[in-house]
Amino acid sequence: MINKIITACFFSLSCFAAAAVSEKPEEYYPMPIRWDTIAPDEINLRGKIYSIPAGSHGVVEQKGDRLIFKDGTPARFWGTGFATSIPGFPPDDKKEADILAKKLASFGINHVRLIVSHSSSPNIWSKFFTSGSMESQEMDALDYFISALRENGIYYSFCLNPNAGPQFKKAGGIPDNGHIADNFRHKGIQLFDKKAIQVICEWFRAFMAHVNPYTGIAYASDPALIYLDAVNEDSIHMAYFRENWKDAGRKFWFLSDENIAYLTREFNAFLKKKYRNTLELHNAWQESGKNGLDEQEHLEDSSVILISKQDLAGTGKERVRDTMRFLLFIDTDFARHIREILDSLKYRGLFTFSNNWYGHGYLNACLLSGNYTETHGYFDHFKYEKLGEKKLQIFENFSYLSGRVRDGQNNPTDQLLIESEAENPFFRCMVNSLYNRPLIVSEWNHGAFSDYVYEGLIMFPVYSMFQGYSILDNHIYFPPSTKNVRESHTITGNDMHGNMVLFALSPSLSLAFSRGYISEPATNFFIVHAKNENAYLDFAAKNGINLDFGSSDYPLRLGFIHKIRQVLYDEKIQSALPEKITGKKFVSDTDEIIWDFNDPAKAVLTVNASCVQMAAGCLNTAEVKLKNISLSKFNTHGAVTAVCLDNIPLGSSKKILVTAASSYKNTDMIFEYRDNKKIILETGKEPVLMKRLYGIIRFRTKLNSDFEIIAVMPDGSKKEVKNIINKKNQEYMEITWTIGLDDTPWYIIKFL
Structure with a gap:
């Protein structure tokens, strides 16, 4: 009517x-949105944001802190992530690949981050390592899926080095750190071990030179490929500054004594390029009242110790700076190896060293190595609790919008929950938002079974539009625990494919984000950490991986008021004056x-x-x-x-x-509330049930x-x-x- x-x-x-x-x-x-359900025609966004196929506007380029297409069109992307080593993905059936790509596009997804060879199960990388060829059934499925993405106007990016452990094990002669988790066993080591670097470089070269038979384009040349990092979630600064959870006095977090000895030899080689002999090194490091070069340390026999973070406070300024320079060298030199391969293949997309947050030295490595920064962050990231043979999912289940930190007597304080809960994306974005660098959030989510799941799904895109970020990739579409990608209900708190609140909001958020419907402030609110490089090295050593950014005068809530940009060191740019925010209305x-x-x-x-x-x-x-x-x-x-x-x-x-x-739940889901937390006892089955609003x-x-x-x-x-x-x-x-x-x-x- x-x-x-x-x-x-x-x-x-x-x-x-x-x-x-x-x-x-x-x-x-x-809410029966199954794995193959295309969005209704009235809200179907396929081809309505950018032209089809992906790549029609030319390569995506950096311009200051923004992304633009070669033809001048502003480039913003609302995306999701896939791991290519879970059962059933990428689909072997080409019709299924076509349907999945159409579904994503219909709900406004215009970018996909592909995490290649994430697990230790047989995958594209392991098969390449064994055969020396990129030809495999798994690679063919990925090639076709990427061609289907392109045909539906969806751009893509790669994370090619999420877990090199299985390949290192086959290569032999590459030490590990003994970590219990496979994907942590070579963290840090892969950045400086020469054989490990060789294995990684061979993989990057082969993969990026590979010509997709369904597009006829080598990946290095594809304008639909937007960004690429050298390594996922790694930095030598993480190994250096993080506390060991088993032994608080342990130096270098998870690195073994053998790893530290190797790194120390590299440190001495680094020093020999700067200082001619022990005397010159002694004079440079000598400082009254501080530890300089010990009389037992000699450059000639490579016996100079790489001091740990526990020893920084009592050590002379120049020795500390050389230590920080060496850590920076490890990260940037690793990135240099990958960058040189990409340059030789004429790769035109974006590149950075790593992602997430591993300290101020790590951020400097990203600044020096690439042309964008990349981070991760989660709202109410669930935890597992064992109950007999079961693994229960535990959600804090709190409201970020109304929640305040409580004191020991359970009374609300004036401190906001978002400023105390360090996993949320606001923390990671504020510190990684560098002046003149686009910020890409390659992993974010709100714990799916939280009663407040809508909060992060609204708050973070709104915050990101206001801050002018370029890409938001929700993580992850199918979780690693998925047994069958045709399942259409949520199995864990991370996966998107069964998160009906996210699917419900996706069309409107995609349009708003991709078209920039929320205005950015005309000016930046600068936080400048140092005047010059030496001063920044001092700052990085003092603050390590602290999540208060070393700048407690600038609380996180400022990001809802001003456009924040970090400046690591600059003689001319001045920090904005700290603001005392007293009200409870931003x-x-x-x-x-x-x-x-x-x-x-x-x-x-x-x-x-x-x-x-x-x-x-x-x-x-x-x-x-x-x-x-x-x-x-x-x-x-x-x-x-x-x-x-x-x-x-x-x-x-x-x-x-x-x-x-x-919010939502699965049919027959069983959960209980315990100390305000939400405990998932049984995940249930489809169809997914939406709570009526x-x-x-x-x-x-x-x-x-x-x-x-x-x-x-x-x-x-x-x-x-x-x-x-x-x-x-x-x-x-x-x-x-x-x-x-x-x-x-x-x-x-x-x-x-």
Whole structure:
């Protein structure tokens, strides 16, 4: 039914609400988005963000802290990640690969990070190492899947060195550190052991030179390939600065005595390139009241000790600096080997040393080695707890929007939860956001079974748009524990393919993120760590891998107010003056984002931009009024988003997607709450059940034409929304209805 314009207000909104929800609806409804379900036509985004096929705009390039295509088009990507060594992925069946690629594109995914050969099971790298050839069934499946991604407008990136251990073991002669976990057994070592570096370099050269038979393009030459890191989650600074969990007095974290001896020999070789003899070294390191060169140490016989972090405080400044320079050399020289191979193959994409966060020296290595920075971070990253033969998933299950740290008496303090919980992405992004470098978040997620799963899925993309980040890759689509990629429900708290809240929000978030609908501030808020390189080496040695960035004067909450950029060292750029933030309401420089937590029971984050508007948090206790949407009388906490589908501001748009989502569970899932934590006892089965979020929504528009509101069902069918009130004055029309009564998160407002 087409809704004709009505010029009178029929009755009060409270009466309307009572009439519309005369019977309380079911708490959950099924959300049958299976592994092969394509998004309904009304919200299908395939080909609607960038041209098809991927690569049509030319190679993606760095320009300051942004990404742009060769043709000048701004480049932003809403993505996910895959590991290529889980059972059934990439699909051997080409039809399945085509369907999966189409599904991703339809829900707004326009980038995929491919983690190649992550496990110790037979994989592409291990088969290449054994045969010397890139030809294998697994490689053919990956080649075809990548061609399917490209045909659906999806760009991709590689993580080629997530776990080299199985290959090192086959090569022989490469030491390990004895770590119990296979993927940690060669951390640090692979960066300086010459044979390990050779094995890795041969792999990079073969893989990047490989011509995909389905595209006819070598990977090094493909404009649809965006970024590549030299190594996943590794840095010699991690080995140097981290505490050993088994032995707090242990030096160099997980490195064995044999590893340290090898590294010490490399340190002496490094010093010999700078100092001619022991006397020259002694004079350089001598400092009154501090430890310099010991009389037992001699450069000629390579007996100079590589001091540990425990000894830094009492050591002379120049010896500390040379130690930091050596650690920096290990990281950057490893990156240099990979970079030279890529250059020889004429690779034109982005490159960096590593990812995540391993200290200030590590960040310097990334700055010197590449043209972007890359990080990881998670909201409510679940932990496992053994119960007999079972492994239970444990979620902290707290609200970042309203949560505050509690003291010993369980009383709330003024410290925000996001500033104490170091795994969340805000921490990692703030410290890795370098001036004139794009930031790519290659792994992030919100623990899927949390009652507050929508919070991270709204907060982080909003924060990232405001900060001007370039790529967000949700991790991971299929988890390593997946036995069958056709399963369509969540097995662990990490996987995307069964996370229906993420799928519900993905179309609106993809449009908003990829099109840059939330404004960036015009100026940067600079945090400068040092005036010159030497001063920064001092800073890096003092602060190690501290997550307060060595700058406690600049709290994390500033990232919701200003556009933050870190400067490692610069003579001219000055740090912005520290700000004392006393209120419990943050308003962004652009005035588009407000986070109000004055009353934790009414905490809400709102976005009030022209083309996208959002509200997340306590919608059941707080009323929200934005430019074009207002929300009231909701049944529970959750998130509501409104985004234009025609790239026209909401007030004039003829087609708007409105989404409502809260949390979800699997059918027959069993869980309990213990000390505020959520314990998953049984993960259950499909179909996935969405928790219903419903309440009154008012939409204000400048248009005065006829319209319709459609509930877009997960199976693609449409359902007309009735009981709509509209009223009009000379300036605008206001449309009111109860959202969330239908078994879907998606609604379309369409003007005729």
